[in-house]
Amino acid sequence: MSDKEFNYYISGETGKWEVVIGLEVHAQVSSNAKLFSSSSTKFGSEPNSQVSLIDAAMPGMLPVINKFCVEQAVRTGLGLKAKINLLSVFDRKNYFYADLPQGYQISQFKHPIVGEGEVILDMPYGTKKIGIERLHLEQDAGKSLHDQDPTKTFIDLNRSGVALMEIVSKPDLRSPEEVAEYIKKLRSIMRYLGTCDGNMEEGSLRADVNVSVRKIGSKEFGTRCEIKNVNSIKFMQQAIQYEAKRQVELLEDGKKIDQETRLFDTKNNETRQMRSKEDAHDYRYFPDPDLPPLKFEQTFVDQIKKKLPELPDDKKERLIKDYKLSNYEAGVLISDKDTSDYFEDVAKNSDVKLAINWVIGDLFAALNKIGKSIKESPISSKNLSKLIQLIKNNTISGRIAKEVFELMINDNRDPKVIVEEKGLVQESNVDELEKIIEKVLKDNSEKVAEYKSGKDKLFGFFVGSVIKESKGKANPALVNDILKKKLS
Amino acid sequence: MSINKDTIKKISKLARISVTNEETDRLEKDLNSILKFVEQLKKLNTDKITPIASVSDQLLTMSEDEVKKINEKKEILQNAPDKNTNYYIVPKVIE
Amino acid sequence: MTDLAKLTLVESIKHIKEKKCSASELVGAYIKRIEKSDKLNCFNTKDLENAHSKAKKIDTNQKLDKTLVGAPIAVKDLFCTKGVKTTASSKILSNFIPTYESTVTEKLWNEDAILIGKLNSDEFAMGSSNETSNFGNVLNPYRLNNQNLVPGGSSGGCASAVAADLTSATIGTDTGGSIRQPAAFTGIVGLKPTYGRCSRWGIVAFASSLDQAGPMTKDVKDAALMLDVISGYDEKDSTSAKKPKSSFLNSIKSNVKGLKVGIPKEYRVDNMPKEVDDLWKEGIKILKDNGAIIKDISLPHTKYALPTYYIIAPAEASSNLARYDGVKYGFRAEGKDLTEMYENTRSKGFGTEVKRRIMIGTYVLSSGYYDAYYLKAQKVRNLIKIDFDNAYKNVDVILTPTTPTPAFKFGENVDDPIAMYLNDIFTVTANLAGLPAISLPIKYNKDGLPLALQLFGKSFDEQTLLNTAYFIEQQVNFKSQVKDWWMS
């Protein structure tokens, strides 16, 4: 079987099982203020320092919706090629929890702001379309701290009321790899749009993972379990692997799957049941009487559409067309907006082929080594572009360029300045080169004799020695030409 | 439809209101009489009627994305039955 | 010397502006009565010292130009008042001190009215006799053969306080008749404005789609003045209406010539006492004799209004009251874990009627019952609204009695929730349809108890309502017969 074919199946005693996965992604809207109040959403502030009277559910407090959050939901919807609903309704989802001060979460149930859309994944076995069921706006809850005191729980309401977009996929995902690609693609789309920073460490992006299994070829879905609030791609993948295996084992033992909510225990790498059937929730959704329906005109959507930036899929197509990049190269570049922007900036005034190699080769490696993102790159796109120009116009050799690059990593200086300062300009003067070559041939007369008697392989040795003699500055192409003449 | 003691238990759980057996008896009687009263609505055919959540024809007004007054933590925690300088405190949550 | 506490609000302010008395003298006159009126149990909290010092401050002002200058005003204990205990007459909020001021009370104080205290009511405004208050019954200043009577509810403390001259005017809240029914029982004027006319921000919520604050006053002009002050758009309340308004008081006209008055046949209910039927006929006669056009109309879904109300109001209440959980404020009963703390707190913190309504509301929203009850009620609500829309094609106002009976004795209806609910039979339709309605005292029955008529107006047409009420008021010349029997 080729590795380019989809092959994620669970092998059980009775045969192969397919894993069916749907995600409910919670993405924090990158707003300054909360969804229904004007307190700050800043991460990492002192506990309970970003809590308004509304967020603390004081008696008589009323929600007023943040326009920016509505716009970002629409933008994201457009980015998912989804249907935008001109009329949507906010509902209350009623349940008691210590970090839910109102006793209900304001969410959208029957009428979400965004309807069906899609996300395209680039998998090794081809592109795959993942359906989006809906996107709705809702409030985040606060935070419960269970480990500060043996008998008490502490409550911090800083996150209470922060705007979330819940993006619900169709059950179209079939493997942990697809889930990873899906999350990355979704995050990339939202980063292009600027609607969510996608920062998983800070909780701006997390997902409820719905997993079920079925025999290969079966058309019906199995009973699913929902793994709540997983906050890294790695954990999502581990949770799916564990959960799928657990379900297969149960089914093969002739047991049934209970539809239930589970959590992923990152320490033991397993999923566990969260609450018993008995206190299963009954959320008693109903339209929030404090909020009239959210209605807007098509012109509101059109205006947002007009200001939409280029999105990853379009950009990829353009990169392939304009720069003649391979599908792989374009895919790597567009996975992150900063990377593709950087590339285009470098390629603009230099050379496409060199630019792509330097960006996804040397620069990626260097950044990886120092643990920095492309946005924090110590080498600006302008200076990398200059470096490539120096190669292109034969001022320096590729080998010298690597040296200069290393220096630039430390201080991001203009490569021209470095080259001049260190006297690294490539030697392209034929007379000078001939002098060096003659010296090298004289010093290695036995090797010259060997070469002439047929040991062709020695040619490389001569080139190397000449470049070494020139302290790396010799123009390798010219050296080649001259050497060939001299040795013939 | 009528409510029995099990339903009362279930509702009281959902509403987070504990009820004694005596209260359950009383509630069973009262809630059933209220339900019987409101079930008059069943006589009415409403198949083609749009449900309304509110009578106002207001459009939802929206606010700008501005961080306004930041409340003093002290102010927010002031009325809490149990707190320390940073947090609300509740009995341990048992899942 | 005039008894200052007997003056209407309009007269009091005129006195102060013309320097016939000082704010301190006016406030002093009320305080003197308040101090001797504990037997009525109108006040949950008195704020007399602050009232005194604010009056003194006003007396030092150069200009006495504010609309309510020096008027001593107590408000229902559902309005959050900064630094002054706000309890909603419930144990669960018995120690709550807001750090903020409700929009409508803020408007009063901005016009130099003086807070003198917080008035008793049914717990969370749930009741029609003020018997569900955690702080005891309020007595009606009118008695039946020396036997105490209920003041009506839920704004019972407000009604008795105005009738007994313990406040120069007040504001109550009306969810199903809670301003108009107690106004009728105590011989004062009570106005429920159009839904959205006054901001709900800072008012302890009962049923958000029905709640509306409004004036309770000694006469119609006072009601117009109070409405002038408390009404208006509030960006903090998403259901608040952006409607232009001029001064209701300055525009008041005493003329009913050509006014089209609807008389709905469905309000002639079984077992209606003859005295109420006669009262209604008298009202019709007054209007007819003075040039109004009387039209028989039909509001066919009237009999479904109460059942509809007793689904919608408890449903919203069950969610609105979820925030009272012993975490952020108010009463807490301990428990071994969080859930037990919730259950104990809410079980001990809420009274019987409130718990009953939370339970009913929880039930009608719960899975499997939502469509049969809540959704059904929303549809019938629309039918009721359509009834009024149709009626108002032909009439300007609608005249009915306010209540089916005058004030009753304590304990008369407490064992039968349905009997108690029937008190609201004529008033709830205005809340369901969001319309303005006013209750106006007309005469005394043979036992010396006040009887009242109610006028419904078109949406945001409080002016016609006030004009008509003002005209009738002048014709009937109703005078207070309160005898101060409770004073020692």
Ligand SMILES: [Mg+2]
């Ligand atoms: Mg979920």
Ligand SMILES: [Zn+2]
């Ligand atoms: Zn969600």
